[in-house]
Amino acid sequence: MSEREKILGRIREVLKAQAPPPGEALSEPDSIRSRQCLPKVGEPFDEQIVLFAQKLAELKADFQIFNSDTEMKQALVSLRDTAGWKRMARHSGPLTDVLCPVLGIPCLLTDQPYDVHDLEAADAGISECDALVAQTGSVLVTNRSAGGRALSVLPPHHVVLARREQLVADLPAAFELLKQKYGEDFPSMISFISGPSRTGDIERILVLGAHGPKKLTIFVLNTNH
Amino acid sequence: MSTFASQFLQDAGRATDNSDQRRFIRTALGNYEIARDRHKGSFQDWQGARQLAAGIKWEAVNHLDKYLEQFVLKLESRGTKVHWASTGLQARETILQIVRKKKAHSIIKSKAMTSEEIHLNDALEKEGLQVVESDLGEFIVQLRHETPYHIVFPCMHLRRGEISALFQRELGSAPTNDPEELTMIARRVLRKKYITADVGITGANFAIADAGMVSITENEGNARLTAALPKTLITLIGIEKILPRLEDLALFLPMLATMGAGQQLTCYNTLYAGPRQPGESDGPEEWHVVLLDNHRTQLLADTEQRDALHCIRCGACLNVCPIFRNVGGHAYGTTYSGPIGSVITPHLRGLQDWKHLSNASSLCGACTETCPVKIDLHHHLLQNRRNAAQEKPAFLERFAYQIFSLLVTKPALWSLAKKMGRAMQPLHKIIQGTPLDPAKSWTQSRELPRLAPESFKDWWRKRR
Ligand code: SF4
Numbered sequence: 001m002s003e004r005e006k007i008l009g010r011i012r013e014v015l016k017a018q019a020p021p022p023g024e025a026l027s028e029p030d031s032i033r034s035r036q037c038l039p040k041v042g043e044p045f046d047e048q049i050v051l052f053a054q055k056l057a058e059l060k061a062d063f064q065i066f067n068s069d070t071e072m073k074q075a076l077v078s079l080r081d082t083a084g085w086k087r088m089a090r091h092s093g094p095l096t097d098v099l100c101p102v103l104g105i106p107c108l109l110t111d112q113p114y115d116v117h118d119l120e121a122a123d124a125g126i127s128e129c130d131a132l133v134a135q136t137g138s139v140l141v142t143n144r145s146a147g148g149r150a151l152s153v154l155p156p157h158h159v160v161l162a163r164r165e166q167l168v169a170d171l172p173a174a175f176e177l178l179k180q181k182y183g184e185d186f187p188s189m190i191s192f193i194s195g196p197s198r199t200g201d202i203e204r205i206l207v208l209g210a211h212g213p214k215k216l217t218i219f220v221l222n223t224n225h
Numbered sequence: 226m227s228t229f230a231s232q233f234l235q236d237a238g239r240a241t242d243n244s245d246q247r248r249f250i251r252t253a254l255g256n257y258e259i260a261r262d263r264h265k266g267s268f269q270d271w272q273g274a275r276q277l278a279a280g281i282k283w284e285a286v287n288h289l290d291k292y293l294e295q296f297v298l299k300l301e302s303r304g305t306k307v308h309w310a311s312t313g314l315q316a317r318e319t320i321l322q323i324v325r326k327k328k329a330h331s332i333i334k335s336k337a338m339t340s341e342e343i344h345l346n347d348a349l350e351k352e353g354l355q356v357v358e359s360d361l362g363e364f365i366v367q368l369r370h371e372t373p374y375h376i377v378f379p380c381m382h383l384r385r386g387e388i389s390a391l392f393q394r395e396l397g398s399a400p401t402n403d404p405e406e407l408t409m410i411a412r413r414v415l416r417k418k419y420i421t422a423d424v425g426i427t428g429a430n431f432a433i434a435d436a437g438m439v440s441i442t443e444n445e446g447n448a449r450l451t452a453a454l455p456k457t458l459i460t461l462i463g464i465e466k467i468l469p470r471l472e473d474l475a476l477f478l479p480m481l482a483t484m485g486a487g488q489q490l491t492c493y494n495t496l497y498a499g500p501r502q503p504g505e506s507d508g509p510e511e512w513h514v515v516l517l518d519n520h521r522t523q524l525l526a527d528t529e530q531r532d533a534l535h536c537i538r539c540g541a542c543l544n545v546c547p548i549f550r551n552v553g554g555h556a557y558g559t560t561y562s563g564p565i566g567s568v569i570t571p572h573l574r575g576l577q578d579w580k581h582l583s584n585a586s587s588l589c590g591a592c593t594e595t596c597p598v599k600i601d602l603h604h605h606l607l608q609n610r611r612n613a614a615q616e617k618p619a620f621l622e623r624f625a626y627q628i629f630s631l632l633v634t635k636p637a638l639w640s641l642a643k644k645m646g647r648a649m650q651p652l653h654k655i656i657q658g659t660p661l662d663p664a665k666s667w668t669q670s671r672e673l674p675r676l677a678p679e680s681f682k683d684w685w686r687k688r689r
Contacts, residue, residue: 007309018287031472039479149507188502201408203385209412
């Protein structure tokens with residue numbers, strides 16, 4: 001008998017004896033119930049984007065919203081200049097392809113297999129995302145939407161380019177979106193990123209940039225596509 | 226008394242003597258409490274969330290066979306290799322075989338309490354492999370050759386000065402008292418390790434049955450790097466980590482972060498559904514998931530305490546426990562400390578050896594009240610006491626209770642005992658706290674209350 005059969009066999013054997021359930025049975029679907037318990041998020045876009053911005057400020061991430069491509073390009077350029085980026089990495093996407101070439105610095109594309117040393121040498125990683133979550137100030141990325149597993153976590157500065165319609169209200173909505181978008185064919189990595197990498201391991205004092213990016217910048221394009 | 230019990234008494238005694246250290250831990254936990262309460266307060270219905278979470282974990286644990294099969298089927302369909310291990314030894318062997326086959330030299334690990342439970346690092350190091358813990362706290366305790374002090378905050382017992390001295394000694398870094406600089410020293414050292422490691426090893430917080438995914442919660446990004454860069458990835462999961470549906474995470478992720486670290490959500494909450502898929506540009510070529518039983522099915526058999534398998538290892542019960550706060554994490558001598566550790570260790574490692582932990586409790590119930598999945602922790606401690614006494618009654622205790630029940634059921638004997646007690650109490654002074662004293666463990670640090678000169682009954686009789 002395989003170990004699998006042995007373990008499953010033991011489980012089936014002991015589960016014949018019942019343990020009392022905690023409280024009443026669950027009749028409604030859980031996502032409705034969890035939404036009623038979780039922190040409240042308003043309906044209108046304006047309310048949600050304010051909440052999102054407030055959460056990002058708490059998380060020490062940078063957030064800006066722009067009314068045109070041109071404005072966003074300018075902001076990217078000034079980001080490059082203030083931080084002194086020498087090289088960058090990105091993936092190909094509808095926003096990155098249009099906006100990033102303006103930076104004019106050597107750029108690694110992570111859509112195809114790449115050398116990890118090149119990515120490690122990049123000063124910034126620019127990616128798109130699947131969604132922004134107002135409730136928690138999170139950016140939802142997958143390796144398919146954001147240039148692989150490492151682009152959003154290896155370079156010291158992660159810049160996210162997003163569109164306003166990517167903002168969702170809360171975590172239940174983010175999971176609904178994942179199920180709708182990918183069906184059964186999920187990407188092999190899905191990550192909710194909430195602020196730049198951090199640690200409190202030394203005397204519980206917050207330090208940013210433990211292993212992942214020290215800086216997280218989120219640019220949102222406020223135009224309807 | 227078992228050697229584990231006397232060791233515990235000794236270590237706990239030493240820890241409680243150190244009032245500086247206790248103050249340090251109290252301050253750290255005080256800050257956590259403020260942040261935790263703020264995020265708890267932002268929930269519309271925290272008690273409802275606990276109820277719901279308890280219900281979901283009950284569903285998962287009480288249909289564990291079904292959900293595990295579903296989880297594994299999905300994982301395998303995307304090319305993940307799944308291994309089952311009944312014991313810690315089997316899990317270690319499985320992992321060693323993978324590592325040997327890959328001819329690996331170096332391993333990067335992200336935090337996994339299950340790997341502490343099965344002493345994985347020892348086994349890997351004996352094979353001549355270089356194993357590096359990448360979580361900052363774990364990295365620090367590894368350099369000190371210590372076990373984690375706390376399941377969520379592994380080095381919360383250390384001050385920056387101690388860490389700086391450690392880094393100077395072990396890494397040759399310059400002295401500094403700045404937590405930021407200390408973190409950057411570790412970051413620089415570990416960066417190289419990720420890139421050169423042959424194998425990555427992670428733990429997991431949740432195993433999602435319907436989607437066939439593993440969920441990992443962290444703040445630093447070390448688990449993300451561990452799961453992105455090495456060619457081979459191994460994930461070790463206890464079989465109880467199951468959640469039925471992907472959307473259950475919408476509730477569990479913020480609850481875990483709130484109770485575990487006082488955050489609304491930790492920095493990275495990542496789901497893994499397989500190794501690198503066709504068309505993907507990076508990620509491990511091979512992913513092995515090792516499912517660990519190691520006495521969990523034994524705990525599952527105990528219907529009274531089955532809910533201890535609902536635990537999401539948030540550490541909240543440790544943080545509020547007056548015993549943990551005073552004796553600290555190392556005195557327990559177990560992988561899992563605090564209330565949950567005291568409940569499950571007797572199941573994992575033997576009731577008679579570890580029953581003393583059930584007495585390391587004030588039964589205040591703070592653990593039960595705080596637990597996000599509503600595990601009845603302090604009653605389980607009482608049940609462990611009962612089970613231990615039933616299985617192996619202590620002769621002295623039984624004798625004492627027999628005498629006691631004799632006295633209280635015979636009024637004449639009772640009043641005689643009272644008279645004798647009153648007459649003898651002054652003599653007790655002579656032997657108080659000495660080895661001759663039958664009540665030594667109580668009286669060496671405390672006064673016995675003086676018996677009243679006259680009993681209520683006598684007083685009442687005189688009044689009439
Ligand atoms: S028993 Fe409850 S409070 Fe304690 S670690 Fe587990 S989930 Fe957290």
